[in-house]
Amino acid sequence: MIEFTSLIVNGISVGAIYALVALGVVIIFKxxxxxxxxxxxxxxxxxxxxxTAYNGLHLPFYVAAIAGVGISALLGVAIDRVLVRPFYKKRAIIAAGIMTIGLSIVIDTLTTNQIGAQILSAGNPLGSSTISILSTSIPLARLAALATAIVLLMAFYLWLQRSDFGVAMRAAADDPETASLMGVRLSRVTMISWAIASALAVVAGIFLVSYPSAGLDVSVGAVSLQAIPAAIIGGLDSTTGAVVGGLAVGLTQVLTLGYQHQLAFLGLSFSQAAPYILMLLVLLIRPAGLFGTKEVSRV
Amino acid sequence: MSKFRDWRGRRWVILAAVVLLGLALPAILDPYWIQLGALIFAASIGSIGLMLLFGRVGQLSFGHSFFLAVGAYSYVWIASPGNDGSGWGLGLPSLLAIPLAMGIAAIAGLIFSPIASRMKGLTLGLATLSLVFIGVWLLNTLEPLTGGYNGRNAPPLQIGAFSSLGSNISVLGVPIGSAQFLWYVTLALLAAVGAFTVTLLKGRIGRAFTAIRDAEVHAAALGVEVARYRAIAFTISSAYAGLAGVLLAIIIQRLTPGYWGLSLTLSYLAMIVIGGLRSVSGAIVGAVVVMGLPAVLQLYGYAIPGVGSEGGTGLGPAVVAQVAYGAVVVVVLMFAPDGLVGLLARLVPKRWRVSGEVPPTSVR
Incomplete structure (x- = not known):
């Protein structure tokens, strides 16, 4: 039972990180x-x-973190302005999606080459300290991840629902033509979305490589790829879905890993396939994901 | 009409030249390039399958590597002796194993097609993404079939006295070694698959595919059974993938689960995007670029500043090849959405074009 509680707590804290990554995917999709x-x-x-800023340039953690978030946000804007722009006009969304695959191959190859065999620390000041809740010890970094995720998700939700920008963004997603006739500046909406999404990814990344994980190594890319099933399980156009999907993937992964001896007949690598099996099952029942808006052009 | 006849004449000349080149090249080339050629022909069969599905019916699939693996491991299972301690095997002749493995891949596609025909476009792409990960997990887990993490050897292909491991026989003075044999086998199969696909796409089924891709609702209103044709496309595509998988298994000889992962699926997607989504020739050109680029950089990369040699200074040819291939996908999609073949077609002088040729269209 203690093991079960500890797995659940762990799964939720990992899931919160996935939720942050998935939220970025959802923001851009929306x-x-x-x-x-x-x-x-x-x-x-x-x-x-x-x-690199923390280890190589010996900057304080928070400066390094802000630098990383800022540079990534700028890269996000650059991707939007330079690479994705030609696709908006044609509404060629699948082509743009495949283009991002090409882009990810380029970025992955360069970062993997840079990281090599190293395991880099992102310098999270919470280090490896833990706290005991429900007689399970939980790393403080994971709790901080959970808290950050909750705050950011709530803030984003409120912003999307209440602010002018939120309305503009939802309008842009819903009907770009009408939205732009109503004075919504589409290019600004997409630019800000790419910036926010890229910034969120780095925040999630810092927590993803903090204790108890060893640090930034070449496997982190594959781990963060789980955000894609997370976003799809929840529904690509739903922020609530991103949270639910992130938690579902986190729990699935931690539970299948934790009980891998009981599940030995499924093989040792089952926990890596489990989120995708969950995704397939969800898509079979609800092709738009749990909270996604259903497409309404059926024959 | 005379222009039309002229073009037809030219086309036969080109076709004859290609056939002669395909037959003669193994006599001249280094075995390294012959082997690469065989790999490209095998991959082309797979990319034609994906082209058919995505380019012609509009069904995006990330699951291609899964069906490649189904074909490859079915071949291993059917052609392995089964009593040599390497795992399950039926011990059937390897030549018979090829169509059987292709059939199994087609059945796997047929099983998945109820799902595939319910979904379309992006949703299907995302659903099939799960097949890749489920596939890699199964390959790691089903040890008696796949050899688990360490992999398993594929039995050689034997046709009469010829073998994919090489033989001492010469035909017209050309020794038919392993590479030459693989070249001719894969080329013959590619020609058969290409001809079949072109015929299929010109006919009733091909027109139904295009109708579904361009206007699903209209197609249904005109009596095209959308779900059925999507299932047909998915099954044919899986069968092609299966055949490509068999040939790849025969060429690379040792199969490990890691090979059949996400990057394999993405490389097939890259092939059709780079070459051109709509045509058999596009799928083949894409395979040439994606498979050929790393090989060329491996050999001649040292001549390009900044590339360096493997393990030396610079990024190394493997990294540069990978970056170049990602970048080519991005650039082609941005500036030539109808692929390299579409780009070439626009360069062909107007009077050479077949009248009434469908203008190339791009990905939506």
Whole structure:
């Protein structure tokens, strides 16, 4: 039972990080209808900048973190302005999605080459300290991740619902033509979405490489790829969905890993496939994801 | 009409030249390039399958590597002796194993097609993404079939006295070694698949595919059974993938689960995007670029400043090849959405074009 509680707590805290990454995917999808497959690569890129600034340039953690978040946000804007722009006009959303795959291959290759065999620390000041809740010891970094995720998700939700920008963004996603006739500046909406999404990815990345994980190594890209099933399970156009999907993927992964001896007949690598099996099952029942808006052109 | 006839004449000349080149090249080339050629022909069969599905029916699939793996491991299972301690095997002749493995891949596609025909475009792409990860997990887990993490050897292909491991026989003075044999086998199969696909796409089924891609609702209103044709496309595509998987298994000889992962699926997607989504020739050109680029950089990369040699200074040819291939996908999609073949077609002088040729269209 103690093991079960500890797994649940762990799963939720990992899931909160996935939720943050998935939220970035959802933000971009909401405003552009593009699935950004390069999102995990942006996460690794930004986290690599934080780690390099911290280890190589010996900057204080918070300065390094702000630098990483800022540079990634700028890269996000650059991607939007330079690479994705030609696709908006044609509304070629699938082509744009495939383009981000090409982009992710480029970024992944360069970051993987840079990281090499190293395991880099992003310098999270919470270090490896733990706290005991419900007789399970939980790393403080994970709690901080959970708290950050909750605050950021709530803030983003309120912003989207209440602010002018939120309305503009939802309008842009819903009907870009009408929105732009009503005075919504589409290019600004997509630019800000890319910036926010890329910044969120780095925040999530910093927590993803903090204790109890060893640090930033070449496997982080594959781990953060789980945000894609998380976003899809929740529904690509739903912020609530991102949270639910992130938690679902986190819990699935931690539980299948924790009980892998009981699940030995499924093989040792089952925990890596489990989120994708969950995704397939969800898509079978609800093709738009749990909270996604259903497409309404059926025959 | 005379222009039309002229073009037809030219086309036969080109076709004859290609056939002669395909037959003669193994006599001249280094085995390294012959082997690469065989790999490209095998991959082309797979990319034609994906082209058919995505370019012609508009069904995006990330699951291609799964069906490649189904074909490859079915071949291993059917052609392995089964009593040599390497795992399950039926011990059937390897030549018979090829169509059987292709059939199994087609059945796997047929099983998945109820899902595939319910979904379209992006949703299907995302659903099939899960097949890749489920596939890699199965390959790691089903040890008696796949050899688990360490992999398993694929039995050689034997046709009469010829073998994919090489033989001492010469035909017209050309020794038919392993590479030459693989070249001719893969080229013959590619020609068959290409001809079949072109015929299929010109006919009733091909027109139904295009109708579904361009206007699903209209197609249904005109009596095209959308779900059925999507299932057909998915099954054919899986069968092609299966055949490509078999040939790849025969060429690379040792199969490990890691090979059949996400990057393999993405490389097939890159092939059709780079070459051109709409045509058999596009799928083949894409395979040439994606498979050929790393090989060329490996050999001649040292001549390009900043690339360096493997393990030396510079990024190394493997990294540069990978970056270049990602960048080519980005650039092609941005500036030539109809692929390299579409780009070339626009360069062909107007009087050379077949009248009434469908203008190339791009990805939506």
């Amino acid at each position: 405003s552009t209808e593009i699935v950004n497959f390069a999102h995990p690569s942006l996460l690794v890129f930004g986290t690599l900048i934080v780690a």
